[in-house]
Amino acid sequence: MLFEIERLSVRVLERNDAALLAKWLSNPTVLQYYEGRDHPFDIDKVKKVFFDKETDVNRCIIEFKGVAIGYIQYYQLDKETQLLYGYPIVAPVTIYGIDQFIGEENYWDQGIGQLLIRSMVKFLMKHKQANKIVMDPQTWNLRALRCYEKCGFRKIKLLSNHELHEGKYRDCWLIEFTKDASIS
Template sequence: MMLFERGSLKVRTLKENDKYLLAKWLSDPLVLEFYEGRDNPFTVQKVMDKFFPLEADEVKCIIEFEHKAIGYIQFYQLDDETKNVYGYGDEITYGTDQFIGEVDHWNKGIGTLLVTSMVQFLLDHKKAYRVVMDPQVRNERAIRCYEKCGFKKVKLLPKRELHEGIYQDCWLIEYGV
């Protein structure tokens, strides 16, 4: 099912056949440097275990650009426990995670187009009050992209994510209305 389209960018829900694309992308060391870890490559079976069956609280999607699947994005409404950790109230807050798996599509503005389009979709169709992400502090390229899209650093989350055997600090960043 198509969620939205903006120019040459399309975001559609995940299909079972996408498991082969995800396994390809999630076994590329360049992609794994910031997403999942180079010590954690994915097989098709591992993709099936992690991404399927689809869960009601996460919407998992494939990113297409110029009719070619190039990446993955998911979004979810934050639960009360996570909102408490972040210091948020009852407002509708969504989180997203994404990566462009086709590395030849990096540094071409597609990430900026994707993030701004997803934020607009969440504001318009899910009535989000804010959208948040928690990239690793060392992922400077992604953070620059998110800041171009209007996200602001809110809080440092020390030792938030286990990545390649080391707990990494992350930034809580938000886009608020």
């Protein structure tokens, strides 16, 4: 278990979670916001993307009241990504990125996303000594942006044509939480 707070817990992804990921990542409503409806996952694609390659990405399952409801990953930004985002390499700054989705739609719009983001920020600051945490949501995803801004993230930079989503390159916001920001 990475952490548990209130009724939310985050644990490391396990091989037997593949069916959950395939279920969530084949749902068009979820895919509209994560990966794109033109890229549904079956069990083989889940295994290939999430389990069959070495990576520095830490993959986790989100549980609420003991029920698996979504996915979150975190990773320390590599030098190439830091440069892309406009961060200097020379400064001793530890920057982490996170990506997440709630795959069970009946858990949307209940404040769980805010609890998750705030908890992950605290975890990364305390246990990984992160100075900054970043995400790059697409500009049209207003619900996600509102959630992240309520958690202390702020828009830093527009990333034009940053992410291929449903056959088109989309603009994204680079958003950032800094160590000095307050976590409510």
